[in-house]
Amino acid sequence: MIGNSNHLLGLDGLTRDDITRVLNAAAGMKEISARKIKKVPTLRGKTIVNLFFEPSTRTRTSFEIAAKRLSADAVNFSASASSTSKGETLVDTARNIEAMAPDVVIIRHKFSGSPYMLADRLDCSIVNAGDGSHQHPSQGLLDIFTARERKGDLTGLKVVIAGDITHSRVARSDIYGFTAMGANVHVTGPPTMIPVGIEAMGATVQPSFEAAIEGADIIIMLRIQLERKSGMLIPSLREYARFFGLNAERLAIANKDVLVMHPGPINRGIEISSEIADGPYSVILDQVENGVAVRMAILYLLSGGIDEMVD
Amino acid sequence: MKWLISGGRIVDPASGRDEVADLLLEDGLIKRTGQGVKAARGVKTVDASGLLVVPGLIDMHCHLREPGFEYKETVASGCAAAVKGGITSVMCMANTDPVNDCASVTAYILAKASQAGLARVFPIGAITKGMQGESLAEMGELAHSGCVAVSDDGRPVRSGGIMRRAIEYSAAFGLLVIDHAEDLSIAGEGVMHEGFVSTMLGLEGIPTAAALSQIARNIALVREFGGRIHIAHVSSRSGADLIRNAKAEGLSVTAETCPHFFTLDHEAVRGFDTNAKVNPPLSTADDVEGIIESLADGTIDVIATDHAPHHRDEKDREFDLAAFGISGFETALALTLGLVHKGRLPLMEAIAKWTVNPAKIVGLPGGTLAEGAHADVTLLDAEAQWTVDPTLFLSKGKNTPFAGTKLKGEVANTFVGGRMVYDRNEGIIVKQE
Numbered sequence: 001m002i003g004n005s006n007h008l009l010g011l012d013g014l015t016r017d018d019i020t021r022v023l024n025a026a027a028g029m030k031e032i033s034a035r036k037i038k039k040v041p042t043l044r045g046k047t048i049v050n051l052f053f054e055p056s057t058r059t060r061t062s063f064e065i066a067a068k069r070l071s072a073d074a075v076n077f078s079a080s081a082s083s084t085s086k087g088e089t090l091v092d093t094a095r096n097i098e099a100m101a102p103d104v105v106i107i108r109h110k111f112s113g114s115p116y117m118l119a120d121r122l123d124c125s126i127v128n129a130g131d132g133s134h135q136h137p138s139q140g141l142l143d144i145f146t147a148r149e150r151k152g153d154l155t156g157l158k159v160v161i162a163g164d165i166t167h168s169r170v171a172r173s174d175i176y177g178f179t180a181m182g183a184n185v186h187v188t189g190p191p192t193m194i195p196v197g198i199e200a201m202g203a204t205v206q207p208s209f210e211a212a213i214e215g216a217d218i219i220i221m222l223r224i225q226l227e228r229k230s231g232m233l234i235p236s237l238r239e240y241a242r243f244f245g246l247n248a249e250r251l252a253i254a255n256k257d258v259l260v261m262h263p264g265p266i267n268r269g270i271e272i273s274s275e276i277a278d279g280p281y282s283v284i285l286d287q288v289e290n291g292v293a294v295r296m297a298i299l300y301l302l303s304g305g306i307d308e309m310v311d
Numbered sequence: 312m313k314w315l316i317s318g319g320r321i322v323d324p325a326s327g328r329d330e331v332a333d334l335l336l337e338d339g340l341i342k343r344t345g346q347g348v349k350a351a352r353g354v355k356t357v358d359a360s361g362l363l364v365v366p367g368l369i370d371m372h373c374h375l376r377e378p379g380f381e382y383k384e385t386v387a388s389g390c391a392a393a394v395k396g397g398i399t400s401v402m403c404m405a406n407t408d409p410v411n412d413c414a415s416v417t418a419y420i421l422a423k424a425s426q427a428g429l430a431r432v433f434p435i436g437a438i439t440k441g442m443q444g445e446s447l448a449e450m451g452e453l454a455h456s457g458c459v460a461v462s463d464d465g466r467p468v469r470s471g472g473i474m475r476r477a478i479e480y481s482a483a484f485g486l487l488v489i490d491h492a493e494d495l496s497i498a499g500e501g502v503m504h505e506g507f508v509s510t511m512l513g514l515e516g517i518p519t520a521a522a523l524s525q526i527a528r529n530i531a532l533v534r535e536f537g538g539r540i541h542i543a544h545v546s547s548r549s550g551a552d553l554i555r556n557a558k559a560e561g562l563s564v565t566a567e568t569c570p571h572f573f574t575l576d577h578e579a580v581r582g583f584d585t586n587a588k589v590n591p592p593l594s595t596a597d598d599v600e601g602i603i604e605s606l607a608d609g610t611i612d613v614i615a616t617d618h619a620p621h622h623r624d625e626k627d628r629e630f631d632l633a634a635f636g637i638s639g640f641e642t643a644l645a646l647t648l649g650l651v652h653k654g655r656l657p658l659m660e661a662i663a664k665w666t667v668n669p670a671k672i673v674g675l676p677g678g679t680l681a682e683g684a685h686a687d688v689t690l691l692d693a694e695a696q697w698t699v700d701p702t703l704f705l706s707k708g709k710n711t712p713f714a715g716t717k718l719k720g721e722v723a724n725t726f727v728g729g730r731m732v733y734d735r736n737e738g739i740i741v742k743q744e
Contacts, residue, residue, distance in 0.1 A: 012511075089628055111629035112513040113583030132631070134513030169513060196516070197507025 002301050007119045007126040010135040011176040012201075019180055023145050025297035026290070032069060033292055043072035046303050049102040051094075052129070053079040053109045058264060058288065059129050059138070063106050066295035072103075072303075090114060091121060098122045103303055107131070112169075125302040133167045139263050140173030142294040144181055146287050147218055150259055155182035158255075160212045161203075162244065163222030163271055164193040164233065170263045174220060175203045188212035189222075190244055192233040209244055216254040220261045221246050221272045237270050247273040251281065259283050312730060313337045315350040319359025319690060323366060324663035325670075325679035334364060336686040339729040344682055357731075359690055362723050363658075366666040366678050367399025367687030368644065372464070372489070372543055372567060372615035374636070375401070375432070378419055379408025384620040384707045386423035390430040392618075392640040392706035394733045397689035397722040400677055401430050401618075405437040406465040412437035412448040414456035421457050428742040429732050431687070433459045433675060438477045438488065442466045447473070447480055454484035459673050462489035464543060469495065471528050478538040487673055489541045492525035492550075493517075493591065502631055504577040504592040512583065514630060517592050519547045526550050530557045530564055539563030541672060544617050546572045546591040548601020555610040565672050567613035570646035571637055571712065573602045579712050585626045585633035587712040589619070603655050606664065612672060614664045616643045620708020638701070638708035646713075648693055648720030686729035695721035705739065 002008050003018040011019070032040055048067040052060050060076065067074035077097065088096075090109070094117075097105060104125045107115050112132030119126040130136040147154055159178045165171045165187045178185050179202040187198060188206040198205060206212035213219060224240060234240045251258065260272070260281045268274045277284060316334040321344065323329075333348035334341060350356050370393065376384035386403075393401050403420065405411035411420065417434050424432035436453030440446050442463045450461055461481055468474045468490065481488050498521040503509050505516020522545075529540050530553060545551055545568045557564040571589060576596045579587040587593055605611045619636025626633050647665065650656040670678030677685045699716045701709035725733040731740055 089624070091627060109629070111631045113630045116583050117629065132513050133515075166510075172511070172513060195510040196505055197510045200507035201511055 002298065006302055008137050008298055008302065009115050009119060009126065009128045011137045011140045011173045011180070014177070014180055016180050016182065019141065019144060019177060022141055022294070022297050022301060023148055025301055026145050026294040029296035029300070030290065030293035032296070038069050039071060040069065041071045042300060043067070043070040043303055046072040046103040047101065048072045048074045048104045048106065048299060049097055050074060050076045051097065051105050051107045052077070053107070054130070056108050056130070059108065062288070062291045063129060063295050066292050066299055069292070070296055070299060072299065090117060094118050094122055098124065104299060127298060127302065130169050132169065134169050135173045136169040137173045138291070138295055138298055139170050140177040141298070142287055142291045143174055143220065143261055144177050145290050145294050146261065146283050147259060149286070149290070150283065151217065154178065157183045157217040158215055159183045159185045159218045159220065160188060160206070160216045161185065161220045161222065162188045162209065162212065162246070164224060165189055165198060165222070166193050166195040166233070167225060168222050171222060172201065175201050186212050190234055190240070210250065210253060213250055214253045216258055218259045218261065219246065219254060223263065223265065224267055224271050241270045245271050245273065246276055248275055251276060261287055264288065313354040314726065314729065314731065315348060315354050315356045316359045316364055316688065316690065317348070317356050319362045319364035321364045321680060322658060322662050323680040324659050325366070325667040326681060327659070328680070329659060334680065334688065336688070336726060336729040339686055341680060341682055341684050341686050344680060357690070357724060361692070363691040363693050364680070365662045365689050365691060366680050367689050367725065367727060368397050368665040369400040369669040369675060369678055370398045370616050370618065370640070370643070371402045371613060371669040371673060373401050373403055373618035373640070374406065374620065375403040375420070376620060377407065377423060378416065382622050386420060386432065387427040388705065388707050389618070389620070389640070390424065390427045390432065391739050392704060393430040394725040394727065394739070395705050395722065396640040396642070397644045397691065397725055398640060399430055399687040399689065399725060399727045400433060400675060402433045402435050402459060402673065404435050404462060404464040406442060410437050410442045411435070411458070412440050412442070412453070414452050417453060417456040417458055429739070430727060433457070433673070435460045435462050435464070435489065436486070437461065438463045438468055439473060444469050444473060447476060450481050450486055451484050454486050458486065459675060460487040460489050460541070462491065462543065464489065464491040467491045467493045467495065467525060471532065474529065475532050475536055478532055478540055479536055482538050485674060487539065487541055489543050490525065490529055491543050492522050492529060494521045494524045497521040497524060501592070502588060503580050504594045506577055506595060508577045508580055512580065517590070519549060519594065522547065522550050522591055523553065526553045530562060533557070533562050533564055534560070539565070542566040544569050544572070544591055544615070545602065545605070545611055547594050547598045551601055551605035551610050555605065555608075558610065565612045566610065567615045568602050568606065568611050569615060569617045570639060570643045573599060573606065573650060574646050575599070575712060583630045584712060585628070585630055586637070586710050586714070588630065588633050588635055589637050590635040603650065606650070607656055607660070612664065612668045614643070614647055615669070616640055618706070620706050621710050622707070623709065626710045636710065637712060638704060638706050638710045640706055641704050642699055642711060642713050642718065644691070644722060645718035645720040649718065652719055686726055688726040689722060690724040692721045692723045694719060697721055
């Protein structure tokens with residue numbers, strides 16, 4: 001269970017305690033990844049299906065490694081090679097997969113809300129691995145895990161999320177998650193990329209990038225998703241990089257111990273300059289490393305795991 | 312068959328009557344109404360004591376889906392659902408396949424309606440050929456074959472120039488132009504109202520401005536070129552405000568709203584409920600309030616269902632891919648009475664918006680209980696409580712956001728042309744040849 005659910009669909013509704021429980025479990029899991037033999041028998045006999053309707057390398061691989069380190073049987077189901085390209089509906093695809101009795105289905109889908117459809121209809125646990133512009137809760141949790149690892153208590157910290165907030169599922173999960181942990185979340189980006197009413201989720205809108213960064217403890221740069229709709233919201237990438245990209249000059253107005261995050265894959269020289277991405281403040285690769293531990297914790301907790309194993 | 316509807320409370324907005332009286336139906340007409348009308352031999356009596364007796368409802372905006380989409384609804388199934396909802400006349404939109412832009416399609420719909428023998432069906436023709444928005448449909452032919460209005464509902468007329476010509480030309484044949492006011496370049500790929508709920512759900516929003524800009528355009532056209540226009544399914548306070556101002560100027564602009572717009576706001580979409588996906592979209596709580604106020608002050612003349620039945624498979628899918636629309640015939644009247652029960656709209660006004668108002672705007676017979684009028688009559692049990700169960704709908708479309716909602720107000724009987732076509736205990740009563 002995570003919160004009071006056997007699914008992980010979003011970070012809304014999770015309390016600080018709920019999230020802390022996942023982070024604590026993940027801390028134990030991270031230790032496993034450091035061992036010589038990176039495998040424990042915890043989920044032996046469990047079947048975990050990666051149901052990815054959208055291309056993804058890192059998230060899918062991360063979940064797959066997480067499942068395998070816990071000895072679960074992980075199966076990948078990618079949409080392009082499957083029956084969805086033959087016109088099968090999502091509900092039918094899901095029912096077929098359910099007939100094979102998986103314990104957890106991890107779904108990535110380009111349409112917001114798709115994991116909710118599965119959660120309504122299937123008996124197994126559903127993990128949302130990113131749905132449209134809605135949420136990406138495992139990414140949110142690994143961002144919080146990475147922040148906590150460096151900063152400890154997140155209460156009162158200034159977290160800035162910058163870029164295409166409108167089309168970012170990472171932003172939404174981060175806003176809910178960091179806010180639940182007591183941080184102050186600010187969002188910034190071109191006005192065309194700030195969705196109406198985002199304040200209702202707990203974020204403060206900062207029209208000026210510089211004002212947003214000033215005094216920031218954590219900066220999360222979002223990817224300009226050229227394959228999505230970001231393109232028509234800005235005049236050019238050149239202009240975006242100049243006015244909304246993170247570079248050394250801008251970073252200087254953040255706090256001295258600022259952390260720079262990015263959910264990846266990064267567009268070097270567009271939303272983030274290479275010197276920042278590869279520089280001392282960047283924790284981008286820590287995020288990837290922690291992603292495996294956090295996903296191990298998610299699978300473990302949803303598969304009926306109890307806390308003492310990792311305490 | 313002759314019927315005496317005895318002892319009911321007659322509410323007839325056309326005459327302003329609100330009194331307990333009898334109603335004698337004979338030869339398809341309202342023969343006599345008043346106190347103490349006696350049943351002669353061969354006259355069947357309905358005891359209407361405790362019931363409201365109102366003119367049969369006129370729904371000036373629905374989709375019967377035939378020809379072309381019989382898997383969603385047919386004229387027959389739609390008419391059955393309509394009379395169960397107390398609706399005796401329906402105006403069906405032209406977005407069938409083929410589009411109703413010529414006499415043969417109109418004739419086909421009318422033939423199906425005649426076979427069904429339930430509600431009166433008044434087809435709406437297309438404004439443009441094939442609803443392509445490029446050249447005017449043959450409105451004269453449409454009018455002569457039985458269309459009472461024109462609309463490209465579902466595919467708004469993008470070109471203001473075409474809309475101008477439509478308003479001008481349709482006047483020659485007395486056809487009302489009904490516009491689904493939506494600027495698609497503003498609506499984009501939106502699937503719900505653009506607001507904090509769409510932001511939270513990560514769904515593409517349709518801004519209120521999409522409808523506003525088209526309503527404003529239509530008003531500007533009527534102001535300059537005359538003629539009249541009817542704005543379909545007004546869903547926002549600001550949209551209603553534009554219409555209020557146009558009316559104050561004395562322009563011939565009329566408007567309708569739908570029961571879902573005065574009952575639900577965009578919160579209904581939370582949880583990605585595709586049954587709450589409708590176009591125009593459910594808007595804010597303040598818009599709901601604004602719509603109710605605009606019904607009460609007369610800005611919005613008409614309540615219509617925009618009955619949009621869809622197959623289960625078209626709703627049981629990802630929100631972005633699900634069809635827009637609500638199956639509305641069988642909940643419309645109870646939702647309207649909801650406003651009356653809450654004291655937001657006087658009963659007489661509520662019934663007027665379903666009867667005399669659409670009849671006057673479109674120029675239809677009916678909408679009144681005057682002697683000599685068509686004997687289209689609906690008997691309502693205003694206090695009866697029931698729970699919406701879409702599996703019991705007579706419409707093929709079970710797509711309603713009101714499933715499980717408790718409503719107050721039920722249709723007891725429906726008469727069309729002096730024939731009882733629906734009884735709440737017996738169901739649909741088919742024509743005996």
